[in-house]
Amino acid sequence: MSVAEKLETGTTDIAATMRGLGINARTAAKALRSAPRKQKDAALLAAAASLRADSNDILEANKLDMDAAEARGLTGAMLDRLKLDDGRIDAIAKGLEAIAELDDPVGSTIAEWDVHSGLHIERRRVPLGVIGIIYESRPNVTADAGALCVKAGNAVILRGGSESFHSSRAIHACLVAGLKAAGLPAEAIQLVPTTDRAAVGEMLKGLDGALDLLVPRGGRSLTERVTTEARVPVLGHLDGLCHVYVDKDADIEMAKQVAVNAKLRRTGICGAAETLLVDEAVAATALPAVAGALKDAGCEIRGDDAAQKLMPGIAAATDDDWSTEYLDAIIAVAVVPGVDGALGHIAKYGSQHTECIITGNEQTANKFLTECDSAILLHNASTQFADGGEFGMGAEIGIATGKLHARGPVGLEQLTTFKYVVRGSGQTRP
Amino acid sequence: MSVAEKLETGTTDIAATMRGLGINARTAAKALRSAPRKQKDAALLAAAASLRADSNDILEANKLDMDAAEARGLTGAMLDRLKLDDGRIDAIAKGLEAIAELDDPVGSTIAEWDVHSGLHIERRRVPLGVIGIIYESRPNVTADAGALCVKAGNAVILRGGSESFHSSRAIHACLVAGLKAAGLPAEAIQLVPTTDRAAVGEMLKGLDGALDLLVPRGGRSLTERVTTEARVPVLGHLDGLCHVYVDKDADIEMAKQVAVNAKLRRTGICGAAETLLVDEAVAATALPAVAGALKDAGCEIRGDDAAQKLMPGIAAATDDDWSTEYLDAIIAVAVVPGVDGALGHIAKYGSQHTECIITGNEQTANKFLTECDSAILLHNASTQFADGGEFGMGAEIGIATGKLHARGPVGLEQLTTFKYVVRGSGQTRP
Incomplete structure (x- = not known):
């Protein structure tokens, strides 16, 4: 043998x-x-x-x-x-x-x-x-x-x-x-x-x-x-529960395109969007437009009470939906009170992977980008860009969802460490 | 109550x-x-x-x-x-x-x-x-x-x-x-x-x-x-088994000063030297000089066979001595065949914390600094410089001996992580 x-x-x-x-x-x-x-x-x-x-x-x-x-x-x-x-x-x-x-x-x-x-x-x-x-x-x-x-x-x-x-x-x-x-x-x-x-x-x-x-x-x-x-350090990837937030100052056409791409380009990858959040200030028009575009593209929509009122006939989202990584053509939709509402929802249900804000307002964008504690924050771009290749880092071994050592794409650089090389001329420490 | x-x-x-x-x-x-x-x-x-x-x-x-x-x-x-x-x-x-x-x-x-x-x-x-x-x-x-x-x-x-x-x-x-x-x-x-x-x-x-x-x-x-x-990431400090290697091209006066400081300035810190390695090519003169200076300064010397021959009367180092962090005024001394011998000894017994080479030869120094897999490598300077303050990093919470996230001094920067902030203009991923 x-x-x-x-x-x-x-x-x-x-x-x-x-x-x-x-x-x-x-x-x-x-x-x-x-x-x-x-x-x-x-x-x-x-x-x-x-x-x-x-x-x-x-x-x-x-x-x-x-x-x-x-x-x-x-x-x-x-x-x-x-x-x-x-x-x-x-x-x-x-x-x-x-x-x-x-x-x-x-x-x-x-x-x-x-x-x-x-x-x-x-x-x-x-x-x-x-x-x-x-x-x-x-x-x-x-x-x-x-x-x-x-x-x-x-x-x-x-x-x-x-x-x-x-x-x-x-x-x-x-x-x-x-x-x-x-x-x-x-x-x-x-x-x-x-x-x-x-x-x-x-x-x-x-x-x-x-x-x-x-x-x-x-x-x-x-x-x-x-x-x-594991009894040794691990670089791993848990959930990718990514959110797209459509702010009151969003360009609705852009929001439709980005949301459809973020959810449906490939549904099985960790950077795929799983939840759509819409600012209550524009929900009456933005929600039917954006969720409607998703529905037309073949996506199942599950909404909270407010979303169901704006899009009669969609299924109700249960509490589980907000924390489910579908990896499928399904999206949960909620109406939130502005960017603070979006940040609150993401802090409560998110997995600190990748989130996106669609807005034309720089100040609102900066608030979202600064206060959200996820690895990758995008302003006016699809969550599907969460990828080492798209980041210009070349091939990747995965996306790390921990906070230590490597966060986000794990490419060549993230598979290294460093050492200190110190040159002296006979120094002794006083 | x-x-x-x-x-x-x-x-x-x-x-x-x-x-x-x-x-x-x-x-x-x-x-x-x-x-x-x-x-x-x-x-x-x-x-x-x-x-x-x-x-x-x-x-x-x-x-x-x-x-x-x-x-x-x-x-x-x-x-x-x-x-x-x-x-x-x-x-x-x-x-x-x-x-x-x-x-x-x-x-x-x-x-x-x-x-x-x-x-x-x-x-x-x-x-x-x-x-x-x-x-x-x-x-x-x-x-x-x-x-x-x-x-x-x-x-x-x-x-x-x-x-x-x-x-x-x-x-x-x-x-x-x-x-x-x-x-x-x-x-x-x-x-x-x-x-x-x-x-x-x-x-x-x-x-x-x-x-x-x-x-x-x-x-x-x-x-x-x-x-x-621990079920969460740890930044910790295990052994500081630091070596000083005196190469054939070392300035012996510098070697004496650095070795005495590395061992005795403070014996209880992790950057204190625990083993002295001397190149066989100069051991006959360098070993008695450097180990003698340590002895005169109150350090106990424990040597391998070759060291004992060069300094009659010192105690014998057992195999345990090479892997003991004394944190005390004791040092183990070995004669090694050049820089390769030193690198071999350190790879076998070291704790990948801090090592020092004393040599006037840049090529030998570069070999040591490149090939040694420790967190801090010093050329012609005391191992006691292994400290966040001395590195210009300000206060430190300790020295990390792992390889992930932070290696060496853990200061303010090492207590942070990073996130990616990505700005677009409506990009979708093809």
């Missing part, structure tokens, strides 16, 4: 295997820490080439996953997330090439200054070390997450979903081929070689101090488990 | 009390978030005045703590940490005034840029929200920590040591007087009104989501408990 087979049949000690991954990762992280940009980029480009060259192997592996998924009765959307074809493999390869093109954040000087003792202090960006990523079915995450971590100078331990186990292994083999071709340690990107859930438990415990950071990428239950149980 | 008495006698529900503190803190945080600098500074200055005016009350409260501590048989050093007098109260007041003078980090633009969609993106510094601080006997932390959190726009819940309970309450009363005088909510700085350890457990659970951050300030056992059990 191979190690992988032993692991799959449970004849190997999971804890020991995972500790081994941790030790390998720490060694690889040391090499990655001072690897020059050219070498890291070469690894990513070689991995992209390997993905394209070995696409048949990947498709074969993916067929194993797809057959197993169909046998287990997975639904259409789940199957679609899992499926690979030549076009999707090419897109994964292009993703690696795009990451190679991004600036290397490592080694840059974030700030520097002199202090009274004569010391020169530099705050320099450095890799975090070893990152653990726990994700669900999409096999492309194996490539995206592995590449982002390596480009930021980190070693990474990937734990993919059991549904995509074979696909991820085939993609991982291409990443390893890339690392080897560039002379970087193969252990810079390790894939947990088992689908046993005990492996996740070991990662949550931190692999004997080997993990510097855990990133869960998946649904709420995964992120909640990781956030609750 | 007063609430405080009920709490002290355990007749009140601790969990409910702590939840109440959390709710109050969230409300206060909302007011603090947009409080102007002038108002926050006024609160700190009024608190300083109140400390001076009410010094007799504070000394009386302190006497209760001192009497109880003596009755419990606390030792001299512990008693000294607890003791207040007019001079120390004045120093606490001066500390508040110094924090009032620091720049307000809140609201500043960290970065801003335009993206292809026409959106203007600003990364703006904002308060974290509600911070919980758990500390041990020094009563001055009540004032320092409370003031730093408020200046950074946060509400704070302080849980002081039971030994300093009465002193902390008296100091806290002055802080509240300052907040009230400036028109800020008294609940911006709350002191846990009980010495029951169950209160700490509640804080570790996060007070129903009210806490954004926990900062333990105290010995290793406290920090370890908080780091291990």
Whole structure:
């Protein structure tokens, strides 16, 4: 039996295997820490080439996953997330090439200054070390997450979903081929070689101090488990309960366009709007106009009492609706007393992710942008812009909803830390 | 019975009390978030005045703590940490005034840029929200920590040591007087009104989501408990196992001065050196010179085999010595094969806090500064400079040894987070 087979049949000690991954990762992280940009980029480009060259192997592996998924009765959307074809493999390869093109954040000087003792202090960006990523079915995450971590100078331990186990292994083999071709340690990107859930438990415990950071990428239950149980820092994403507030000074045409885009461009992403708030001062005209545009575009409307009066026939929003992330073509609509009412509603029900105000009044906009305690505040723009790429940060590993370290899009820079480099001439402290 | 008495006698529900503190803190945080600098500074200055005016009350409260501590048989050093007098109260007041003078980090633009969609993106510094601080006997932390959190726009819940309970309450009363005088909510700085350890457990659970951050300030056992059990992010300080490496190209006089200062200026702080590493190429002369200077200054020397040969009569260092934070006038000395040997030793035994290289060779220095994975790396300067004040950051709440969010000194800026403020003109995402 191979190690992988032993692991799959449970004849190997999971804890020991995972500790081994941790030790390998720490060694690889040391090499990655001072690897020059050219070498890291070469690894990513070689991995992209390997993905394209070995696409048949990947498709074969993916067929194993797809057959197993169909046998287990997975639904259409789940199957679609899992499926690979030549076009999707090419897109994964292009993703690696795009990451190679991004600036290397490592080694840059974030700030520097002199202090009274004569010391020169530099705050320099450095890799975090070893990152653990726990994700669900999409096999492309194996490539995206592995590449982002390596480009930021980190070693990474990937734990993919059991549904995509074979696909991820085939993609991982291409990443390893890339690392080897560039002379970087193969252990810079390790894939947990088992689908046993005990492996996740070991990662949550931190692999004997080997993990510097855990990133869960998946649904709420995964992120909640990781956030609750992890003994290492976590950058995760909980709810994206985003609001669009239409102020009395809004341009109604703009409000219609932005609200329809914010809700319906893609309903399944965390930046999709879930609640529409309309200023009572203009609700009589603005609410039917904006909610009507949403309805015409195929969105179900659920309203509070005031909204129901203005749009007879819509369903009633219950208290649950204000705190539900539909991720679907449904929106809850409430009438609020001005910007203070909107801020109050968002503070009570929001998830501090992304909120938008539509108004032509700069003063009202500034109040909203200043007082609202969410990660991303937009004035006159769709909440669907809540995305690392749209922010000009390049590829992202997700959107963090915590307040520490990284808030909002987690790109290359957010996968680094810093250290202080201090130069003196023999100074002693008085 | 007063609430405080009920709490002290355990007749009140601790969990409910702590939840109440959390709710109050969230409300206060909302007011603090947009409080102007002038108002926050006024609160700190009024608190300083109140400390001076009410010094007799504070000394009386302190006497209760001192009497109880003596009755419990606390030792001299512990008693000294607890003791207040007019001079120390004045120093606490001066500390508040110094924090009032620091720049307000809140609201500043960290970065801003335009993206292809026409959106203007600003990364703006904002308060974290509600911070919980758990500390041990020094009563001055009540004032320092409370003031730093408020200046950074946060509400704070302080849980002081039971030994300093009465002193902390008296100091806290002055802080509240300052907040009230400036028109800020008294609940911006709350002191846990009980010495029951169950209160700490509640804080570790996060007070129903009210806490954004926990900062333990105290010995290793406290920090370890908080780091291990907390369900909210923690900025803490574990070991400070700092190294001084004397390279073959070191100026020996400089090495002597820096090593003596690094070890002996104050032995009890986290930036004190614990291990001296000497390049084998110059060990025959450098080791007796540098370790001899330490010995002459009253330091106990424990050496590896090579060091013992060069300095007959010193004690042998066991394997434990390389990983012991003495916090005392003891140093472990090893001979290493050049800068690579030093880096290897530090990677194996260090705590990623602060390390120093003494060398006249820029290339060797750069290698050390680049490859060593510690928070603070110093070239030709004492490790005792590992301090927020010495870094020009003003007062600090401690030194963080984790890699996420804040690394090294935790000052005002590190007690904040940021949000993205995005301005558009009706953009929708394609």
